[in-house]
Amino acid sequence: MSPTMSRPDSVVVEVPATTANLGPGFDCLGLALDFHNIVELELSAVTEVEITGEGHGQLPLGPGNLVLRAAEQVANEVGVQVPGWRLDQHNDIPLARGLGSSSAAIVGGLVAANELLQAGLDKDRLLQLAAQIEGHPDNVAPALYGGLTACAVDEDEVFCIRLNAPEGLAIGVAIPNFEVSTEEARAILPEQVPFDDAVFNTTRAVCTMAALVGRKWEVLGAMMDDRLHQPYRMPLIPGMAEVIEAAREAGAYGAALSGSGPSVVAFAQEKNNEIIEAMVQAFRRFNVEAVAFWTCASNEGAVIAEPETEQ
Ligand code: HSE
Numbered sequence: 056m057s058p059t060m061s062r063p064d065s066v067v068v069e070v071p072a073t074t075a076n077l078g079p080g081f082d083c084l085g086l087a088l089d090f091h092n093i094v095e096l097e098l099s100a101v102t103e104v105e106i107t108g109e110g111h112g113q114l115p116l117g118p119g120n121l122v123l124r125a126a127e128q129v130a131n132e133v134g135v136q137v138p139g140w141r142l143d144q145h146n147d148i149p150l151a152r153g154l155g156s157s158s159a160a161i162v163g164g165l166v167a168a169n170e171l172l173q174a175g176l177d178k179d180r181l182l183q184l185a186a187q188i189e190g191h192p193d194n195v196a197p198a199l200y201g202g203l204t205a206c207a208v209d210e211d212e213v214f215c216i217r218l219n220a221p222e223g224l225a226i227g228v229a230i231p232n233f234e235v236s237t238e239e240a241r242a243i244l245p246e247q248v249p250f251d252d253a254v255f256n257t258t259r260a261v262c263t264m265a266a267l268v269g270r271k272w273e274v275l276g277a278m279m280d281d282r283l284h285q286p287y288r289m290p291l292i293p294g295m296a297e298v299i300e301a302a303r304e305a306g307a308y309g310a311a312l313s314g315s316g317p318s319v320v321a322f323a324q325e326k327n328n329e330i331i332e333a334m335v336q337a338f339r340r341f342n343v344e345a346v347a348f349w350t351c352a353s354n355e356g357a358v359i360a361e362p363e364t365e366q
Contacts, residue, residue, distance in 0.1 A: 073155030075193040078279030078311035079259035094163030099141040109146035125164025151234035153314035158194035201356030220352030229334035240315035275309030294341030301337035
């Protein structure tokens with residue numbers, strides 16, 4: 056902790072939802088979305104946690120809380136012993152739906168504790184810590200940096216390239232009323248895939264990124280196809296392929312499973328409700344109720360909202 060800097064009493068951090076993979080970019084591509092969780096953190100004699108919104112009554116209020124685990128990681132990193140934390144979480148990101156709720160918790164905890172303890176960790180170090188806790192970097196990177204991110208892990212090091220998010224692209228999100236744990240959705244993946252499938256995905260992942268950045272959105276439909284994870288996850292998500300197809304037929308440029316699901320995201324020229332209604336109807340044909348809404352990409356990652364400094 057730097058003795059020259061005054062420590063804030065309380066730190067408020069706003070962290071965006073994210074969608075990862077974008078179809079073929081498994082464990083690589085990610086995009087920040089325009090809805091958020093808010094983390095308010097203070098030092099305290101004992102640990103107290105309050106959660107409102109998504110996860111209320113469900114998320115742990117003790118040391119198992121992901122925001123606190125991340126905050127502790129920062130304290131350990133700089134060798135500070137914290138007696139306890141006072142944490143208020145307000146969550147708009149639904150849990151276990153493939154929209155980055157755990158990444159938002161981790162990044163919120165890291166960024167808030169870094170500021171609160173004046174730990175001085177730079178964003179790259181925070182990314183490394185976040186990816187270690189989460190186990191893969193493609194949600195934590197856009198949650199931290201905002202925008203459109205491409206990540207790769209080399210040995211234990213995460214490399215991340217952040218680009219501005221495509222402006223003017225409408226993003227429809229259909230969220231089914233059941234959870235899929237990322238652990239389960241990863242356990243179902245094969246250990247090996249055919250060479251053809253690897254080529255199919257590498258070519259499409261590069262083209263998806265190029266199409267997003269180069270505003271060639273009309274090719275997203277074909278380029279967002281995937282053979283590495285979506286087909287294997289179909290048994291966990293009734294109607295997934297049909298929802299993606301319904302979005303495209305209703306006019307979306309492209310659609311994909313969001314992260315490890317079960318939500319599906321669709322990319323469109325405008326917020327045409329026929330697209331998200333078609334997605335909801337397609338889920339319903341598989342006896343799955345879903346809610347759907349429009350959002351957009353966000354260039355802002357985790358932001359410290361209201362720092363209060365000691366006098
Ligand atoms: N790339 C990760 C996966 C994202 O698909 O398992 C998890 O949300």
